[in-house]
Amino acid sequence: MWIRKRRKGKRLILHIGQPKSGTTSIQDFLAFDRQRLARQNYLYPVLENVENRNAHHALSYSLRERVERGVRIKGHDASRQVDIWGRLSDQISADCCGTVVLSSEDFYFLDYGGRQHGSAIQELGKWADQHFDEVTVLAYLNRQDRHVESWCNEIVKHGIDQTTLPIAKIADRLPNCHSNYAGLRSRWMKVFGNGVQFRPFQRSALKDGDAVMDFCDVIGYEPSTAVRNFERKNLRVTRLAFEVLRNANRFEHNQEVHRVCVKALQEIAPEDSRDDLKVNPGLFFEEAMREKWRVSNAKYDIGFEDPELKQAVGDPVPYSLWQPEDLVPVEVKARHLMGSNERRVAAAGALLMAAVEVMRATE
Missing domain, CATH: 3.40.50 (Rossmann fold)
Structure with a gap:
């Protein structure tokens, strides 16, 4: 000190x-x-x-x-x-x-x-x-790879700038x-x-x-x-929910509607079981970004496990690892919300449905 x-x-x-x-x-x-x-x-x-x-x-x-x-x-x-x-x-x-x-x-x-x-x-x-x-x-x-994934998740979860970029592109723009x-x-x-x-x-x-x-x-x-x-507060959304919200950002909406979407997705949490596998987060990002992390860790050794990110080798892999059937619970939830008499809830349902349709069209 x-x-x-x-x-x-x-x-x-x-x-x-x-x-x-x-x-x-x-x-x-x-x-x-x-x-x-x-x-x-x-x-x-x-x-x-x-x-x-x-x-x-x-x-x-x-x-x-x-x-x-x-x-x-x-x-x-x-x-x-x-x-x-x-x-x-x-x-x-x-x-x-x-x-x-x-x-x-x-x-x-x-x-x-x-x-x-x-x-x-x-x-x-x-x-x-x-x-x-x-x-x-x-x-x-x-x-770094775990932190950047979490921070990109936070950006999409809270609707910051309502970005539609994939996670690797969001990461490239971070300070x-x-x-x-x-x-x-x-x-x-x-x-x-x-x-x-x-x-x-x-x-x-x-x-x-x-x-x-x-x-x-x-x-x-x-x-x-x-x-x-007082363990774990401000939990992030699942990787599939991240993709749904990112595609929902293609359509103009306000923060209130966005928050309803986040709450709905957290309630159903419909992520494919493969998301629970120990996929190294570094694999979601480009090699240039991984090298930047390795250089920093070589200059300052904080004591991370796998500081050189040796397990994060190879071409980037898709982020959410979802399958078409994983969208079914999201679609069911969206239809339920669309039937609400509350305008923002119904709007959130319509927004989720639109995101699902975009994701199905780009499978």
């Missing part, structure tokens, strides 16, 4: 993600355990007038809006009316705790946008230097932070030195195979027994 040479007597644990590495579970648990945390000399701050009080996304959004060209991120409009970082500073100064924990996977994206007014990570470092002697930047990183972990680490170390700690997000490397338990162990916190109830 990097020790700052000023006598403020406090340390900061800055949990920056990555997305899809148990972050929601960690944040929900820390929020649930706030009082016990306080008794053990930890502060997990509450941000007022923000969309998510269990996490600290608004802090990261505020930093990014300062430095990124024209960016304005939803989810913290109320916080724009106040100095959110100033209020946090006052809260920290007034609290007698020894350790402050901040958590947002949006911190992971600092300095990867269209920067215009400097570095958000440097801004964060300046703020931290005013309050803390010791700073640990902590991230859990999934092996470097999703693949070049060596470069990501270098960005943070320039500001926080050896306080940057990246851990592999894989069961064999986590305490009791659980990210929440591991996080508590790393920061030295003795959690309540409720820790066992």
Whole structure:
């Protein structure tokens, strides 16, 4: 850890993600355990007038809006009316705790946008230097092929840009932070030195195979027994559902209708049994992308299983591994939704039916 040479007597644990590495579970648990945390000399701050009080996304959004060209991120409009970082500073100064924990996977994206007014990570470092002697930047990183698959799934699940691209093409457009972990680490170390700690997000490397338990162990916190109830949140959709949603994006629709489609697909989860086979996710992506991952892992060995992705060799394979008969439950569900008296539900049914028809036509 990097020790700052000023006598403020406090340390900061800055949990920056990555997305899809148990972050929601960690944040929900820390929020649930706030009082016990306080008794053990930890502060997990509450941000007022923000969309998510269990996490600290608004802090990261505020930093990014300062430095990124024209960016304005939803989810913290109320916080724009106040100095959110100033209020946090006052809260920290007034609290007698020894350790402050901040958590947002949006911190992971600092300095990867269209920067215009400097570095958000440097801004964060300046703020931290005013309050803390010791700073640990902590991230859990999934092996690149697994992470990229999960993040592409998240993009389609939430209807971000309503892309119709196949997964390999979506991956090609992702920021470097999703693949070049060596470069990501270098960005943070320039500001926080050896306080940057990246851990592999894989069961064999986590305490009791659980990210929440591991996080508590790393920061030295003795959690309540409720820790066992905070496993896996924000589950992704199946690979077949990913393909259905991607094809549904061919047709204009709003976010409400999209959410109904996602819920319906999660209810039936009609994935072909072959999707459960241990297909190496690296095989879904082009060789140029795999090589990019190997180069990064050669520069910075985080401890992944198969870091050189030796098992991901050969031509890319189809993503969802679905068969025509796998579309039958989707079609049945779509017809059921189309019969609803609620307009958005009926619209979701029609959208799913249209996606099925496109997929049948392109088998």
